[in-house]
Amino acid sequence: MKSNYDKLRDQFGKHLNKVRGKVLDAAISLEELSEEADKLNEGKMLRPLFCFCIGNREIDEQAINFAASIEIVHNASLIHDDLLDKSITRRGQVSFPAREGANSALLYGDSLMSEAALLCLDQCGTDKTKSLLRAVKDMCRGELLQEQQKFCGAVSSDVYMKIISLKTASLFRAAAEGIRPESPKARFIAEKCGAAFQISNDLEDTEADSSAGIYTLPYILACESESLAEVFGRHRVLAAGRGLELLDEAEKTVINSKEDFGEEIITFIRYLQERLLEK
Numbered sequence: 001m002k003s004n005y006d007k008l009r010d011q012f013g014k015h016l017n018k019v020r021g022k023v024l025d026a027a028i029s030l031e032e033l034s035e036e037a038d039k040l041n042e043g044k045m046l047r048p049l050f051c052f053c054i055g056n057r058e059i060d061e062q063a064i065n066f067a068a069s070i071e072i073v074h075n076a077s078l079i080h081d082d083l084l085d086k087s088i089t090r091r092g093q094v095s096f097p098a099r100e101g102a103n104s105a106l107l108y109g110d111s112l113m114s115e116a117a118l119l120c121l122d123q124c125g126t127d128k129t130k131s132l133l134r135a136v137k138d139m140c141r142g143e144l145l146q147e148q149q150k151f152c153g154a155v156s157s158d159v160y161m162k163i164i165s166l167k168t169a170s171l172f173r174a175a176a177e178g179i180r181p182e183s184p185k186a187r188f189i190a191e192k193c194g195a196a197f198q199i200s201n202d203l204e205d206t207e208a209d210s211s212a213g214i215y216t217l218p219y220i221l222a223c224e225s226e227s228l229a230e231v232f233g234r235h236r237v238l239a240a241g242r243g244l245e246l247l248d249e250a251e252k253t254v255i256n257s258k259e260d261f262g263e264e265i266i267t268f269i270r271y272l273q274e275r276l277l278e279k
Contacts (some may be wrong), residue, residue, distance in 0.1 A: 004271035008264065012052045015059050015067075019048045022068035026115040040234070043091070047074055047171050049268065050193065054186055055179040056262030065123035066178050069116045069263065070171050076112035077104050077155055084143065128178040135174035136270055142166025160217055161195065168201075170192025185257050189265065192250035193272060199243035200275040203236060217242060243276045 001257075009016065032275035048067035053060055081087070082095040085103045089095055112134065120129040146163050151156045172194035174185055180186035202216035217239040251269050254261045 019068045051175045053264040053268040064257040069120035072116035076109040079109040131174045131177040138166045138170035164198040168198035189250045192246040196243040196246040245276045
């Protein structure tokens with residue numbers, strides 16, 4: 001049986017391929033590092049996929065360009081994340097900063113951010129570009145807040161949720177704002193999906209994150225209870241449950257809304273549920 005992700009990839013595959021091509025064009029725009037482009041273009045493209053799912057409408061060239069702009073910003077943020085976290089690997093390969101050095105990583109990430117903004121402004125207009133740039137600002141705020149909390153034993157689950165809202169959910173919110181600018185419910189759904197996605201990511205490598213001073217939800221929930229020894233046990237389940245609660249809120253919003261969201265966004269939500277249940 002196909003996973004929900006595979007169903008969406010089958011449905012939107014040709015559009016995602018166009019997005020991938022535009023992301024590649026941006027990645028090779030800095031000639032000095034053009035050979036690195038393929039290494040930056042290997043993700044699942046969940047943010048563009050969310051763009052297409054939340055819209056429930058015909059996907060035109062503007063939607064593809066907007067989705068590509070969001071994915072380019074995401075790729076740039078991964079380079080900056082690896083730089084800040086001193087990560088050695090990314091997606092099973094040596095990370096960009098480890099390969100090319102900190103200075104090149106900083107400059108290349110900045111270059112990709114500018115490419116995303118130019119693409120969005122040229123092809124999608126000022127409103128969508130403002131949504132994109134607000135997301136970039138929020139991502140920076142989230143990263144700063146995370147830096148301030150590193151190795152701080154008193155981090156609360158509320159602070160964690162604020163960090164992931166800024167760092168991760170921001171691009172999902174930008175997608176919703178750009179595709180459905182008049183829909184607060186779309187923005188709400190995006191917020192819940194983005195946060196749940198980050199929780200599922202954090203469940204993959206809690207030990208490595210905590211050793212770097214970055215405290216994810218399972219660790220925080222353990223700290224808020226009586227026993228740190230349970231951090232890799234019961235509190236992983238509780239963290240996954242928190243993510244599933246967020247997705248339940250998103251799904252109920254879709255189902256109860258008078259807006260025509262369509263089945264695709266339900267399938268996207270169920271894919272995120274699958275990710276959490278696998279943890």
